[in-house]
Amino acid sequence: MxxxxxxxxxxxxxxxxxxxxxxxxxxxxxxxxxxxxxxxxxxxxxxxxxxxxxxxxxxxxxxxxxxxxxxxxxxxxxxLMCPQPLQDAVVDGAGQAGTTLNIRGLTSGMVVREGFWLNVVRSTGQHFLHNVGGEVIADGSGRVALPLSEMLRRPFVDGDKVKLVQPMxxxxxxxxxxxxxxxxxxxxxxxxxxxxxx
CATH class of the missing domain: 3.30.200.190 (Phosphorylase Kinase; domain 1)
Incomplete structure (x- = not known):
């Protein structure tokens, strides 16, 4: 079900x-x-x-x-206490672990602020909630290494969805x-x- x-x-x-x-x-x-x-x-x-x-x-x-x-x-x-002025992205590289999540697909120069919330969504559709542990800015190719407040719970695959606009x-x-x-x-x-x- x-x-x-x-x-x-x-x-x-x-x-x-x-x-x-x-x-x-x-x-x-x-x-x-x-x-x-x-x-x-x-x-x-x-x-x-x-x-x-x-x-x-x-x-x-x-x-x-x-x-x-x-x-x-x-x-x-x-x-959310206020909207997160971002866009959704994807996981950049398979097998990540620890408290950093590499993502791609953001607009160059976009700021992801400390305390923002996000989901990483597996291919099964399961949503994992995470909190951003520090402010970062997307590079010229739209990539960023997001510091997380807690450790990743699964080794996500390259291309898994990252929901930054309205996490669940x-x-x-x-x-x-x-x-x-x-x-x-x-x-x-x-x-x-x-x-x-x-």
Missing amino acids: PVIEMPRWAVPNGASPSFMDFGAILRPSTGAEVLRVDRLGSRYKARLSFPPFDDVDQGRVIVSRLIRAKRAGLRIEYP IEGLVDGDEQAWSLSIERFVGIEFTVEEAA
Whole structure:
């Protein structure tokens, strides 16, 4: 079953993103230096809330998709505080690892700012959310080495899509149950948490 996508008109009015760090701090019992160990797999989750849907049909659609997303997974736009004045690009070279992602396809001189969000999209369509860890400028051929705030979780292939305009968060709907509220005014209130699965 393909991952469930929320309709474009379903725009959250609140979000509480969080970073799930799978690294660790080692504190030796001997009093030696404390050591930070980074591990692959650190990723994101976001608790999203929506304004009450006063259109009963819209509320019904959201509830239906949310129930199905418990099994199939969910993809929804990651809430940005302001637009990212960029363009989408592609991965430049296969087998990359670590905290740098080489991309191509940008306009020469385009600035990618620290704190911007992006997706790397595998050929399967799975979206991986990443945060830009420093400001960089595309060279004359539209290439840039993007510093990332966290390590790449997959070895992407050359030409995989990089979404810089409107990144998504894709994963599992968290929790053993999903609830929504119905008011006597016929409004439908919805909140849920989506957590990246890989």
